[in-house]
């Protein structure tokens with residue numbers, strides 16, 4: 537076995553989350569592994585596999601439940617490459633640990649939210665000195681960068697950890713590439729359109745008449761609009777990411793846009809878990825009105841979501857989603 541973990545570094549930390557039971561939300565997220573649109577990881581796996589050398593250490597930043605790590609290790613066969621999954625969600629990490637507890641190549645670190653400072657820990661704050669000293673051969677962030685509120689700090693911490701010969705691989709379906717074709721979707725922007733179409737259905741279709749009165753209340757509508765934008769953040773342009781990376785001393789060496797086919801049914805399945813974020817105004821979101829929705833309300837939200845998606849995609853089986861891939865190298869000092 538090539539030496540991946542520096543001496544004294546525990547790949548599984550002695551944190552409380554490691555002993556917690558598996559949790560539903562993480563198990564549910566993990567089902568996207570079987571969705572066609574998770575082919576968005578294929579290009580990233582190709583890139584990482586081509587770059588990997590025996591003994592390398594990759595950091596899977598926001599690695600979540602370990603879907604990328606699993607696909608990469610399957611591709612690498614018995615090549616000894618370490619993957620450190622770093623994530624802010626103990627529930628997601630717990631599921632990743634379940635998958636890889638016996639695989640010496642995989643380690644885990646949790647980034648905590650520091651309440652008093654109102655920020656997440658930086659990467660350097662959660663890594664052992666020996667890991668910081670060693671540095672990473674690659675850092676990868678898949679399907680997550682659009683969620684970072686402190687992107688500049690995150691980029692700085694990536695730059696500090698990456699070896700001078702290292703690479704940074706970023707990809708997300710929620711980046712607006714300037715060349716996106718008219719018939720291609722930013723996947724999270726489907727939510728705004730589903731919301732609009734569902735409003736129209738509620739206004740016209742008497743099956744949903746009971747939800748109309750609440751919509752006359754502007755405060756109620758605004759609160760639900762704000763909630764939706766918390767679940768599904770407004771999309772930022774590619775240039776914003778490239779600028780921040782360049783300002784953080786990275787050279788951007790490649791930018792690609794790919795069309796990923798997403799099955800309408802699978803996207804519906806994914807969104808249905810977040811019905812409160814998508815169509816919480818149907819019956820009132822618990823986070824706003826303070827009461828759990830009844831079964832009837834949940835059924836109506838899901839029915840509306842389904843009908844709105846039918847209209848939007850005109851009964852099609854799948855739609856094209858736009859994914860952006862950014863590759864960087866540390867700028868030479």
Ligand SMILES: C[S@@+](CC[C@H](N)C(=O)[O-])C[C@H]1O[C@@H](n2cnc3c(N)ncnc32)[C@H](O)[C@@H]1O
Nearest residue numbers: 598599600603624625628678679680683684685
């Ligand atoms: C959509 S999941 C993607 C997980 C995994 N990379 C994949 O492709 O399946 C987003 C991940 O980002 C993490 N995350 C959310 N907000 C974050 C933040 N501000 N900084 C770092 N990670 C964050 C979540 O815990 C979650 O694991």
